Amino acid sequence: MHAPPASLSIQHVEELARTNVRDCYQCGKCSAGCPMADRMETLPNQLIRLVQLDRVDKALRSPAIWQCVSCQTCSARCPKSVDCTAVLDALRQLAVEHDAAPASQRRTLIFQPAFLENLRRNGRLPELELVGEFKTRSFWKDMSVPLLLKDAMLAPRMLKRGKLHLRGEKVRDRGIVRRIFQRCQQGIYRLTPFPRMPHEDLFIAWLAAGPAAVISHDSALALYELSDALPVAVHVTVPRSASRRRSGMRLHTQRLAPTDVTRRGGLAVTTVPRTLADVAAAGLAEEFVAQAVQQALARGVVAVVGAAAEVDDVEHVDVLAQLSIGQLQLAAQVVELQQPLLAPGEHFEYTSGSRIATPTGSMRGTYFCVAEDGERFEADIPEFALSMPRTLH
Numbered sequence: 001m002h003a004p005p006a007s008l009s010i011q012h013v014e015e016l017a018r019t020n021v022r023d024c025y026q027c028g029k030c031s032a033g034c035p036m037a038d039r040m041e042t043l044p045n046q047l048i049r050l051v052q053l054d055r056v057d058k059a060l061r062s063p064a065i066w067q068c069v070s071c072q073t074c075s076a077r078c079p080k081s082v083d084c085t086a087v088l089d090a091l092r093q094l095a096v097e098h099d100a101a102p103a104s105q106r107r108t109l110i111f112q113p114a115f116l117e118n119l120r121r122n123g124r125l126p127e128l129e130l131v132g133e134f135k136t137r138s139f140w141k142d143m144s145v146p147l148l149l150k151d152a153m154l155a156p157r158m159l160k161r162g163k164l165h166l167r168g169e170k171v172r173d174r175g176i177v178r179r180i181f182q183r184c185q186q187g188i189y190r191l192t193p194f195p196r197m198p199h200e201d202l203f204i205a206w207l208a209a210g211p212a213a214v215i216s217h218d219s220a221l222a223l224y225e226l227s228d229a230l231p232v233a234v235h236v237t238v239p240r241s242a243s244r245r246r247s248g249m250r251l252h253t254q255r256l257a258p259t260d261v262t263r264r265g266g267l268a269v270t271t272v273p274r275t276l277a278d279v280a281a282a283g284l285a286e287e288f289v290a291q292a293v294q295q296a297l298a299r300g301v302v303a304v305v306g307a308a309a310e311v312d313d314v315e316h317v318d319v320l321a322q323l324s325i326g327q328l329q330l331a332a333q334v335v336e337l338q339q340p341l342l343a344p345g346e347h348f349e350y351t352s353g354s355r356i357a358t359p360t361g362s363m364r365g366t367y368f369c370v371a372e373d374g375e376r377f378e379a380d381i382p383e384f385a386l387s388m389p390r391t392l393h
Helices: 010-017 029-033 044-052 056-060 073-077 084-097 103-122 127-142 145-149 154-160 174-180 200-209 217-224 272-281 286-299
Strands: 181-185 188-191 234-238 249-253 261-264 267-270 319-325 327-334 360-370 376-387
Touching: 010 044, 010 056, 010 084, 029 044, 029 073, 044 056, 044 084, 056 084, 073 084, 103 127, 127 145, 174 181, 181 200, 188 200, 200 234, 200 249, 200 267, 217 234, 217 267, 217 272, 217 286, 267 272, 272 286
Parallel strands: 234 249, 327 360
Antiparallel strands: 181 188, 261 267, 319 327, 360 376
């Protein structure tokens, strides 16, 4: 178990839960009607309040989110139609994604896929097969021999009384199971009783590409709704050791720093600055790159200074997206970045270049710096002139 990141906010929860948490005015009806409230050290309305205060990391550490039985009582009683059950489900999902689930819930997370897989295969739940798969998965997870042998002595007595069957029954009409579990790709299924989710094709590709995969490039632009570019395939960045043969996917092999990856609607996706750098380096049409930069600046998702300052590791040099605002300003220039560690009094020099569309222009920016204690601060770059060689003296 790891500590959940403090950067998680109410926006992450609302995107997963698809409900407006800010509408809650703490009437307490959810907690008053919750059948598990007496077992929760943090009541449902208190968990909602933590999310409202952007204390999502504290909410993820609460054991109460794992005691919810999803009976929907809280959601049905809410006078503001806040889906409290979905909020707690989103908190559990975030806890799993960030490895913040407590050790006491480890076997719950193992049991869930074993349960669904048995239901998909058989249409019923053969007890012996389910218990065997659960214990096997649990053993390979923590190598617990006592868990593997636990309850073994109960099996003979249950068999004798007819409570346990060596050969489990299967549903006769397999079409019912196929209609519930729709196969998307090998090993990936969706439950048809639930409504389709936004960007379902991205989720399928992301799951198929492996746990280290990240949605990137043109697909990330589409996810952020930046530019009019329409990707013809799902773009995914994977580690260099991953297979490059994936149907319907365009795989990119690059090293991504942790600060280059964020979550959007539950998907792992490259940040906006990193996405702008990637699509420009990959050769996306200049008009789409410029449009994406303009929209990102207008929405405030990137600073007016170069997006390169927000990208940790880019292997491309002289990739440019330009904006004409009065004099030419370079709004998103990606250069080969170096990250020197400077002691007081030391200095560092580097050289970079870029093509500009006019004979003269100007540039200003900001260095985004991080002190050794982790504190972030900015160092402004005063505006200076850009000109073609030998045109100004």
